[in-house]
Amino acid sequence: MEIATLVVVVMVIVTALIFDFTNGFHDTANAMATSIATGALKPRTAVLAAGTLNLIGAFLSTEVAQTISGGLINEQQVAIGPEFIFAGLVGAILWNLLTWLVGLPSSSSHALFGGLVGAVIIGAGFEGVNFMGVLTKILIPALVSVLVAALAATCATKLIGLVTRGMDESKVESGFRHGQTVTACLVALSHGTNDAQKTMGIITLTLVAAGMQPSGSGPELWVVAVCGFAIALGTYMGGWRVIRTLGKGLTEISTPQGFAAEASSATTILVSSHLGFALSTTQVCSGSIIGSGLGKGTPVNWKVAGRMLIAWLVTFPAAAIVGGVACAVTKVGMWGVIVVAVLAVLGAFIIVRLSHRNPVNSMNVNESGDVKINAEATTAAQAA
Amino acid sequence: MIIIEQEIMSFVTVLVVAVGVASVISILYALGIRLWARGAVEAEGGAHMIPRLFSCVCFAACIAIVLFALWLMIPLFHQ
Numbered sequence: 342m343e344i345a346t347l348v349v350v351v352m353v354i355v356t357a358l359i360f361d362f363t364n365g366f367h368d369t370a371n372a373m374a375t376s377i378a379t380g381a382l383k384p385r386t387a388v389l390a391a392g393t394l395n396l397i398g399a400f401l402s403t404e405v406a407q408t409i410s411g412g413l414i415n416e417q418q419v420a421i422g423p424e425f426i427f428a429g430l431v432g433a434i435l436w437n438l439l440t441w442l443v444g445l446p447s448s449s450s451h452a453l454f455g456g457l458v459g460a461v462i463i464g465a466g467f468e469g470v471n472f473m474g475v476l477t478k479i480l481i482p483a484l485v486s487v488l489v490a491a492l493a494a495t496c497a498t499k500l501i502g503l504v505t506r507g508m509d510e511s512k513v514e515s516g517f518r519h520g521q522t523v524t525a526c527l528v529a530l531s532h533g534t535n536d537a538q539k540t541m542g543i544i545t546l547t548l549v550a551a552g553m554q555p556s557g558s559g560p561e562l563w564v565v566a567v568c569g570f571a572i573a574l575g576t577y578m579g580g581w582r583v584i585r586t587l588g589k590g591l592t593e594i595s596t597p598q599g600f601a602a603e604a605s606s607a608t609t610i611l612v613s614s615h616l617g618f619a620l621s622t623t624q625v626c627s628g629s630i631i632g633s634g635l636g637k638g639t640p641v642n643w644k645v646a647g648r649m650l651i652a653w654l655v656t657f658p659a660a661a662i663v664g665g666v667a668c669a670v671t672k673v674g675m676w677g678v679i680v681v682a683v684l685a686v687l688g689a690f691i692i693v694r695l696s697h698r699n700p701v702n703s704m705n706v707n708e709s710g711d712v713k714i715n716a717e718a719t720t721a722a723q724a725a
Numbered sequence: 726m727i728i729i730e731q732e733i734m735s736f737v738t739v740l741v742v743a744v745g746v747a748s749v750i751s752i753l754y755a756l757g758i759r760l761w762a763r764g765a766v767e768a769e770g771g772a773h774m775i776p777r778l779f780s781c782v783c784f785a786a787c788i789a790i791v792l793f794a795l796w797l798m799i800p801l802f803h804q
Binding site: 398401402404473477481485488489490492493494496497498500501504505508509512513516517520523527530531534597600601604605607608609611612613615616617618620 | 728729732735736738739740742743744746747748750751752754755756758759761762787791794795797798799800801
């Protein structure tokens with residue numbers, strides 16, 4: 342085997358695992374933000390539970406997809422080489438980190454597919470991309486998932502309000518605490534069974550393409566294990582900035598609302614994945630939180646919701662641009678790959694440094710509803 | 726066009742089933758909590774067995790839905 346191929350394969354595996362980590366990191370909020378906000382679970386306990394369930398989920402479901410892009414790229418015409426995958430992953434990782442910095446939930450799978458599509462457009466031209474697939478698998482579901490989840494959560498919250506009308510508020514609150522924990526755990530488990538698979542698929546298909554594994558075989562045990570651990574570790578680290586936005590920024594959540602939101606998310610995700618209708622977990626969960634606010638009649642912060650919507654619409658093209666640029670550089674050869682890797686590490690480092698200016702962690706996650714990059718404004722407000 | 730039609734159909738299915746299931750489980754759980762509170766033992770020692778029994782039925786139904794969700798989620802069970 343050529344040394345250059347080996348370097349690229351190793352690079353892809355490493356970046357795939359980093360992507361897996363950021364995926365877990367970004368998506369902890371989906372399952373646990375409401376439980377943390379209502380105090381049903383302590384912040385540390387919540388992320389530990391979510392991390393463990395993601396790990397279990399990864400081992401439970403190891404049936405990887407046959408294609409990397411899930412029909413977005415005409416894989417019969419364009420062979421998705423490891424350099425495309427690498428460039429796509431770099432785009433997805435940087436977009437995940439950037440949205441985490443500003444505390445906005447965004448879909449990791451949209452970022453991944455965006456990065457891949459961008460890399461393919463630069464690497465193989467527009468005919469490599471199935472734009473119909475982009476429309477039906479990315480754009481329409483992005484809008485639909487919010488509507489479905491929001492409607493389900495609005496109905497659920499309203500019904501809970503009707504059934505428990507006139508009851509002792511504190512009894513209702515504590516009763517729904519257990520239900521909220523269980524439904525949140527279901528969302529975390531389904532995340533593990535869905536999202537860890539994507540990275541397993543990428544690594545397995547890369548190994549197959551490099552001739553290191555027979556075609557058509559499932560993921561090796563070590564691939565399952567490292568992917569599971571990467572996503573679980575990311576989940577445990579907790580993207581606290583996103584957790585704050587979802588738990589506190591959108592609307593004030595009580596435990597019945599949290600229950601309604603998580604139950605709606607879990608059912609929407611399960612039903613859609615069972616019908617082969619690819620909805621994004623992130624958008625579903627954000628939609629149900631907004632819906633639970635609408636159902637209860639608590640004010641929804643539409644400014645934050647609007648910023649989120651913009652982030653969702655921008656995710657795909659933004660990751661595509663980064664992926665495309667990365668692909669253009671990797672075309673140079675092995676040195677190009679190394680340059681992209683160094684630049685990506687540098688970019689990630691800058692974003693993490695910026696996040697230290699105003700850190701959000703398990704201690705202060707519930708203190709306010711907004712995530713600012715610079716701390717000055719908040720400290721000034723506290724002093725006043 | 727056929728693809729779009731199929732998408733709309735599956736969208737409607739997802740919408741109906743998701744709203745339905747989320748509503749049903751919410752009603753069951755809320756009813757369980759309400760009946761459980763009603764079934765509390767009084768200071769004089771009078772117990773309300775029937776509300777408490779129905780409360781348990783509601784919670785059991787919730788558990789059944791959660792177990793079904795787990796069954797759907799884990800491919801091992803239905804291959």
